[in-house]
Amino acid sequence: GDSVTQMEGPVTLSEEAFLTINCTYTATGYPSLFWYVQYPGEGLQLLLKATKADDKGSNKGFEATYRKETTSFHLEKGSVQVSDSAVYFCALSEGPGSGNTGKLIFGQGTTLQVKP
Amino acid sequence: DAGVTQSPTHLIKTRGQHVTLRCSPISGHKSVSWYQQVLGQGPQFIFQYYEKEERGRGNFPDRFSARQFPNYSSELNVNALLLGDSALYLCASSPGQYNSPLHFGNGTRLTVT
Numbered sequence: 001g002d003s004v005t006q007m008e009g010p011v012t013l014s015e016e017a018f019l020t021i022n023c024t025y026t027a028t029g030y031p032s033l034f035w036y037v038q039y040p041g042e043g044l045q046l047l048l049k050a051t052k053a054d055d056k057g058s059n060k061g062f063e064a065t066y067r068k069e070t071t072s073f074h075l076e077k078g079s080v081q082v083s084d085s086a087v088y089f090c091a092l093s094e095g096p097g098s099g100n101t102g103k104l105i106f107g108q109g110t111t112l113q114v115k116p
Numbered sequence: 117d118a119g120v121t122q123s124p125t126h127l128i129k130t131r132g133q134h135v136t137l138r139c140s141p142i143s144g145h146k147s148v149s150w151y152q153q154v155l156g157q158g159p160q161f162i163f164q165y166y167e168k169e170e171r172g173r174g175n176f177p178d179r180f181s182a183r184q185f186p187n188y189s190s191e192l193n194v195n196a197l198l199l200g201d202s203a204l205y206l207c208a209s210s211p212g213q214y215n216s217p218l219h220f221g222n223g224t225r226l227t228v229t
Binding site for chain 1: 120149151156157158159160161164165172174206208214217218219220221222
C-alpha cells in the first residue's frame with residue numbers, strides 16, 4: 001500500500017541555520033502531498049501542499065517541491081527560528097482517481113529543536 | 117471563525133469500558149475524519165464521514181465505530197477498551213471529500229488504565 005517515510009529525528013539546529021527534512025513516498029496513483037506541523041499540546045496545522053509533479057508549496061519561509069522522479073517532497077527553510085521548534089509530518093492523499101476516500105497517510109514525524 | 121472543536125480534552129478510562137469522543141467541524145465543512153496518534157508516531161486513519169455517510173475506514177477493529185449527525189458533527193465510539201487504545205484522537209474537517217486540506221482539532225487524549 002501507499003506509504004510515507006521521513007528522516008528520523010530529532011533534528012537539532014542553531015537559530016538561522018538551514019533546514020532540510022527528507023520525505024519520500026510510495027504511491028500507486030497521483031497523490032497530493034502535504035507537510036503538517038504539530039506544536040506541543042496542539043493538533044496538526046497544514047504548513048504547505050502540492051497537488052501535482054513539479055509543484056512547489058510554500059508558507060512561512062518553508063518550501064517543498066513535488067518530485068515525481070525521485071518520489072520525494074523534502075521540506076526546506078533557509079533560516080530557522082526558535083519558534084519553528086515542533087514536530088513535522090509529511091503526508092499524502094491518494095485522491096479521487098483511485099477510488100479511495102482521500103484519507104491522509106502520514107509519516108512518523110520528525111522533531112525539530114532550534115536552539116538560540 | 118471557530119476551528120475544529122473536540123471534547124473532552126482529556127479522558128481516563130479503565131480496560132473494558134466504553135468511550136465516546138465528540139467533534140464539531142468548522143462551519144460549512146461537510147467531511148469529518150478521525151485519526152489515532154500513538155505517542156511518537158504519525159496519525160493513523162480511522163474513519164471518514166462525508167454528508168453523513170461513511171466514506172472510508174482504516175485498519176481498526178469493529179470495536180471502533182463512528183457516526184455523523186445532520187449538523188455534520190461527529191462521534192467516535194470505542195468499545196471494550198484495551199491498554200493499546202491509549203492515544204491522542206484527532207478529528208479533522210474539510211469542505212469536500214477529496215484532496216481538501218484537513219483542518220485538525222487539538223485532539224482528545226485518552227488514557228486506558
